[in-house]
Amino acid sequence: MKSKRIACIAMAGLMAASLAGCGGSDSDNKDTTEATKAATEAAGSDSADDTTADAEGIKSYADIQLGTDFTDLSAEIKFYNNRTDMDSDDYGGKNWKQYLEDFNKEYPNIKVDVITDTNYAEDALTHLQSGNYETVMCIPAVDMADLSTYFMSFGDYDTMSSLVNYSNRWLYQGQVYGVPLAATTxxxxxxxxxxxxxxxxxxxxxxxxxxxxxxxxxxxxxxxxxxxxxxxxxxxxxxxxxxxxxxxxxxxxxxxxxxxxxxxxxxxxxxxxxxxxxxxxxxxxxxxxxxxxxxxxxxxxxxxxxxxxxxxxxxxxxxxxxxxxxxxxxxxxxxxxxxxxxxxxxxxxxxxGADYCYGINVNASDDEKQAALVFVKWMTEKSGYAYNEDSLALVPGSESKISFDGVDFVADEAALEGEEDYLNQLNSESELNVSNGGNDKIQAIIEHAANGDMSFDDIMAEWNQKWSDAQESLGIEVTEK
Missing domain, CATH: 3.40.190.10 (Periplasmic binding protein-like II)
Structure with a gap:
């Protein structure tokens, strides 16, 4: 059934735009932490699964000491992502080749093969469906309930939120399955x-x-x-x-x-x-x-x-x-x-909130998982990637280049327990794909506006009808006006 859901999403051609924002910033986490913790406690931090690093005898993200642990570990991992622009020597910032050169100065025996894709959002779902996917990848649009099928947990939310901002982007039943590459506004x-x-x-x-x-x-x-x-x-x-x-x-x-x-x-x-x-x-x-x-x-x-x-x-x-x-x-x-x-x-x-997030293949070998954890932690804490890419601060207390005078940065709070996949279900049923790669509907706004063949109010009325029909079909209660 999970494979079928992934196939349906892939066929629908979901495309990620930004990558947008679910999580919290250094200061804004304070606004959302209580609600997120409440959901976490309700689900139970110990309730998740046995795919955490510690449960498998692998040193966890939290416990790894960069520059000290695993400097002699020998492994080869693949990192699949959407940043094709960073393949080029002409990229205006630091490219993948340069990051890996710096990484290998500390971890000479961990070989990271970077694979990029211009059609990443769709193709990543196809990779997951095949069962043969990379060691580390940017998590695409999967159902929250399916996270543990594809990815290992980085740790419980209380632990990870103290180390990484925006760590509730891929939070399910108290476990964190994704660490942001960057955070955007x-x-x-x-x-x-x-x-x-x-x-x-x-x-x-x-x-x-x-x-x-x-x-x-x-x-x-x-x-x-x-x-x-x-x-x-x-x-x-x-x-x-x-x-x-x-x-x-x-x-x-x-x-x-x-x-x-x-x-x-x-x-x-x-x-x-x-x-x-x-x-x-x-x-x-x-x-x-x-x-x-x-x-x-x-x-x-x-x-x-x-x-x-x-x-x-x-x-x-x-x-x-x-x-x-x-x-x-x-x-x-x-x-x-x-x-x-x-x-x-x-x-x-x-x-x-978080942009794309690193996810680690739950089916990888122990050495590959350990190497992947080291790589993700190094990219997050030592590489400078987030700062170089004008990200909001990922590590509490670190610097950010982005600021708006007089504007509050606020993060989306997590879904309530038992409702984690409501938005995905409504998007699929209505075919509107709100905040989930709904590119066709936005293109349609441009087409109708340019052609003058449909008023804006008529477009919105059509969307409202699709949303209402989806709510009724799925049995989702309407409580907000």
Whole structure:
């Protein structure tokens, strides 16, 4: 049955966009720890399974002393991930080859084969389904209940949360199955010079102010694309889903605890908040000619140079994209990152949480698992990867390059016990795939806005109907209005 579920997800073509945010930051963990601990205690930290490192006689993540333990361990492991850009010697930052060279200075006998994939989100599910998958991989969109089938636990939540921020991204029955490669927040990457030249000196805080800024850019520089959609890439569209929870509601419980029980979550709340306000920004920008002339011709790789050179005003992407745009040309200082333009009762919030997370193959040999634990811990604590990639702080007390003045970074709280897979089930039943690679529905917004063949309110009404039908079909109680 688990294999069948994975196959269905793979066939649906789920694509991860960012990678978005479930977890907590150094300071924000304090906001979500009590709720997460309550869920953990209810499930029972000892209730999980026998796939933890200690249970198998392997030294755990928490107990490994980097630079001292296992420096003579001989093993070969494979690391499968989505960062194809880091294969190149021309990558603007530190690439995989350089990280491995540094790793092998301390662990010369652990060979790490890095395998990258441009179609990672789909292909990773296929790898899992085959049963023949890599030692370490970025955990794709699997059901929480299936985690222990594919991955070993890094340890209980109380232990891991003291060592790694955002460690509740893949938390199930008190056990942590994923350690983040990086942690992101959700905002807008933009060209500061383009905005300034257009007279936009204040950061837009509402949809109305943001659309006005885009119009000012177009008026000042008709050759500049105010908002680049990245429609053709597909996976980039999923980024829009990442703004509908904390950013648009200010509520850390909204995504994982309330959304599944909400009646008509895509309705107009009348105050420029919630999902309606997020998606309407995109519809309005396209319908008013504030995006590229032909959405089908957008190109992910070339957009990096375009925004760096002032040919694009901004793009809606997670903070993971910020360093890539800086490295896209000679004008890194022109690239900035600002909050998404929604305010809740006059206050702005930014979702923060784990990007992709390392998972370790539960079927690997003991030596491979031990080598994998060493590699993951080294990448997290010593490699500098998170800082280099402009991640939020992963290790408590470490530095981060990202900050928003006057904006609260907040992490999504974990789902309630017994409801961990409600959102996945609703996404599958409704085919909306909210925050789970729902790229097609976002592309459809662009198509309808450009063609003028369907109003935004009609699109949202259609989504609400699909959501309600899914709730009824699955027997999920509607308790939130």
């Amino acid at each position: 959700q905002g807008i990457v933009y060209n500061k010079k383009v905005f300034a030249d257009a007279g936009v000196t204040d950061v837009p805080k509402t949809p109305e102010e943001f659309i006005a800024a885009l119009k000012a850019i177009k008026d000042k520089n008709p050759d500049c694309i105010p908002l680049y959609t990245n429609y053709a890439a597909g996976w980039t569209m999923g980024a829009w889903d990442d703004y509908i929870s904390i950013t648009a509601t200010g509520d850390a419980t909204y995504k994982n605890q309330k959304l599944a029980h909400t009646k008509d979550p895509f309705k107009n709340y009348g105050d420029d908040t919630h999902a309606y306000a997020v998606y309407k920004i995109l519809y309005d920008a396209v319908s008013q000619g504030l995006t590229e002339d032909d959405y089908s011709t957008t190109d992910w790789e070339s957009c990096k140079g375009m925004i760096n050179n002032g040919e694009i005003g901004c793009m809606v992407l997670g903070s993971w994209a910020y360093p890539q745009m800086e490295a896209g040309g000679p004008n890194a200082d022109d690239i900035g990152y600002i909050p998404f333009p929604i305010s809740v009762n006059g206050k702005q919030y930014a979702s923060s």
